[in-house]
Amino acid sequence: MKQMQMIEEFLFELRNQDIQLWLEGEQLHYSAPEGKLTPTLLAQLRERKEEVISFLHTAKQSVSQIKPIERNNSLPLSFAQQMMWFWHQLLPDNPLYNLLVSLQIEGLLNVTVLEQSLNEIIRRHENLRTCFPSVDGKPMQVISTVANINLSTVELPSSPEQTTQLKQLASTEAEKPFDLGQGPPLRVTLVRLSRETHILMLTMHHIIYDAWSIGILARELCTLYEAYSQGNPSPLSELPIQYADYAHWQRQKLTTEVLEKHLSYWRQKLAGASPISPLPTDRPRPQVQSFHGGLEKFQINQNLTQKLTQLSQESGATLFMTMLSAFFVLLYRYSGESDLIVGSGVANRNRVEIEPLIGMFTNVLALRSQCSDDSSFTEFLSQVKQTTQEAYKHQDLPFEKLVEELSPERNLS
CATH class of the missing domain: 3.30.559.30 (Nonribosomal peptide synthetase, condensation domain)
Structure with a gap:
């Protein structure tokens, strides 16, 4: 039944x-x-x-609403962010929580409009322009008022080595560590493969994103690029709250x-x-975790x-x-x-x-x-x-x- x-x-x-x-x-x-x-x-x-x-x-x-809070006070991290920050202090040079998202763009690309669209997303989402310095031993959120991305461009002309070069570039970008205390953990690189084929690489630290966020970013980027390409203003509604408001609410709740x-x-x-996994393994565990794990897809x-x-x-x-x-x-x-x-x-x-x-x-x-x-x-x-x-x-x-x-x-x- x-x-x-x-x-x-x-x-x-x-x-x-x-x-x-x-x-x-x-x-x-x-x-x-x-x-x-x-x-x-x-x-x-x-x-x-x-x-x-x-x-x-x-x-x-x-449901009671999460309310915006004043930005002139100390802004705490959410519990999840605090754990990410803790791991970063232990392993500052390890790209364990870096993510690289690659978006392939086909057709003639207006780089100026793309940059305008990215800057609008960064303006909309405070989290993308936040750094996490330590104040008296405790991490805090510091939100920049500047919403300009430094869009670097790389040319990879067509050649037998192009695919290999692209993979090497992506690997280098993903493994480059962030300094969470100094600047927003976000990098954007535009790779030109041909006149009508580009790869947009966005590298972020997990402290500012999750898997759900990638869908939001991609959707807003498409919406904004289409609007700006036609000379129209942004059709997106202003966000009622920001991540810092949620972090404050979570700790109060x-x-x-x-x-x-x-x-x-x-x-x-x-x-x-x-506390120990009972699974049999085909080799002994290393004394210290290497983070060189595998991924199986089927x-x-x-x-x-x-x-x-x-x-x-x-x-x-x-x-x-x-x-x-x-x-x-x-x-x-x-x-x-x-x-x-x-x-x-x-x-x-x-x-x-x-x-x-x-x-x-x-x-x-x-x-x-x-x-x-x-x-x-x-x-x-x-x-x-x-x-x-x-x-x-x-x-x-x-x-x-x-x-x-x-x-x-x-x-x-």
């Missing part, structure tokens, strides 16, 4: 895949990374369109009472967990995807919950350990005001499961579903605060 997901669960699934929904009047709009909004999800979104619009209207009216409510759940959920064929989607719907679960359950089972088979914890990133954009902001909002949830040979997969999926739903209710607790509270055994490897 097919079970209908609660609207909150459905929206959580979309958010956690960086699929953005927003209202303009009564019109529902969406933006999604390539391949994320599957035909099945799109069909569900269309089917539940009125329900989604109603939910977003209600959320906007019922997470009072001792609220923190304790969330911590109580996570203490109980993670009690007795082993595609699931359409037939299997449809079956997984059907199983999810029949179980009243999201596709994420089903895939997470399968991953837990895989880890169980490899390790022989029944008690497992998987860290899962969530967009954490659960407020209307912060959806259009470029900034670091992502949080990590520690999802724990107990596998058993006596359970069927559907029974195990039910357990994972419950665990995930509970975790979503307590996602406001920054992972950094959880680590600070639990003080797990540290290992440099």
Whole structure:
């Protein structure tokens, strides 16, 4: 029997895949990374369109708004930013949290208009012109009033080595460290491959962006470039708040009472967990972490995807919950350990005001499961579903605060 997901669960699934929904009047709009909004999800979104619009209207009216704060006071970092800043102090020359985004631009390019568009985005989003100096041993946000990007241009003429040269340039850009205390952690390079082919490279430190932010930046850049190319003003509405307002609100909201409510759940959920991964490895761990990890990508064929989607719907679960359950089972088979914890990133954009902001909002949830040979997969999926739903209710607790509270055994490897 097919079970209908609660609207909150459905929206959580979309958010956690960086699929953005927003209202303009009564019109529902969406933006999604390539391949994320599957035909099945799109069909569900269309089917539940009125329900989604109603939910977003209600959320906007019922939730207390984040208010802008004065800029003449000290501006604290958010909890996520503070952890990024801490790691930067430990490893100042390590590009661990650098990200390079490459946008390919086809057709005749007006560089002046491109630069104008980038500068408008930087003006709109204070976070892109913020540095993070230490004041009396504590990091603070310092926002520059200057919104001009230094757009450097590189010519890579057509040649057999062009692709190799482009990869080398991208690698050099990505590995160049930022000084968080001196200037905004953002660099922009325009690479000209031919008269009608350019690559726009944006290098940012994770302290000012998350995956959701990339979609916002790309969308605003396209909108602004099109408008300015036609001699029109920016069609984008001014942002009601900025990231610094959110950071202040987050620290005010997470009072001792609220923190304790969330911590109580996570203490109980993670009690007795082993701090060391039980997975067998094909080589010994290094004494000190090298950060030279790997990334494995693969595609699931359409037939299997449809079956997984059907199983999810029949179980009243999201596709994420089903895939997470399968991953837990895989880890169980490899390790022989029944008690497992998987860290899962969530967009954490659960407020209307912060959806259009470029900034670091992502949080990590520690999802724990107990596998058993006596359970069927559907029974195990039910357990994972419950665990995930509970975790979503307590996602406001920054992972950094959880680590600070639990003080797990540290290992440099």
